[in-house]
């Protein structure tokens with residue numbers, strides 16, 4: 001069955017304090033996002049990869065696509081929030097109909113999680129096709145606590161009961177496109193969990209699958225150094 005991918009890569013790097021957004025930072029002479037794209041491009045059953053990037057980075061992304069010979073990539077403008085970027089990508093898949101055909105399943109993955117592997121993508125795609133939605137989870141490595149506005153402990157959560165929601169997530173095209181059509185402005189602004197949008201607006205409860213630690217997201221320079229990865233502060 002046809003599977004396409006949406007990579008939200010519209011972040012501008014403000015939180016990490018980088019001049020270049022982390023997805024475009026160089027790792028061993030190649031931009032991080034190029035590794036993520038490669039992880040999908042090497043999978044024969046994936047038909048297309050839509051990358052949503054901020055308008056100011058579209059030329060850079062086109063250049064990366066050409067330089068690293070990414071053949072399955074379509075670059076679209078990102079949005080002001082992660083959800084808007086994903087939504088733009090999903091809409092583009094609908095419009096792409098004549099070229100590659102509307103996919104049965106859409107996999108959503110962060111551009112900054114370069115180590116995703118085919119066998120796990122296969123689990124997500126199969127579960128999404130059967131259940132309508134599927135998502136990767138990981139056990140929590142830290143206990144989550146709520147704090148008071150004065151900076152004291154309010155309450156703590158029982159760690160064993162909770163999981164971290166990771167990427168990739170998969171949806172049938174119909175579920176993800178309808179969820180975005182029906183959701184509210186505040187869902188777009190506050191970044192409501194995609195799996196939650198599917199449940200709330202389509203009545204589709206996602207199958208949750210525990211993923212490997214390699215689903216790890218590059219979220220801060222510290223996290224990169226922990227794995228021995230040094231991101232250069234400039235695009236390569």
Ligand code: C5P
Pocket residue numbers: 007008009010011012015023052078079080081082083085086110111112218219
């Ligand atoms: O900031 P965070 O690490 O949560 O971002 C996760 C992913 O969402 C990144 O790949 C980032 O580029 C993307 N994003 C986006 N559009 C935005 C903000 C973030 O596609 N407006």
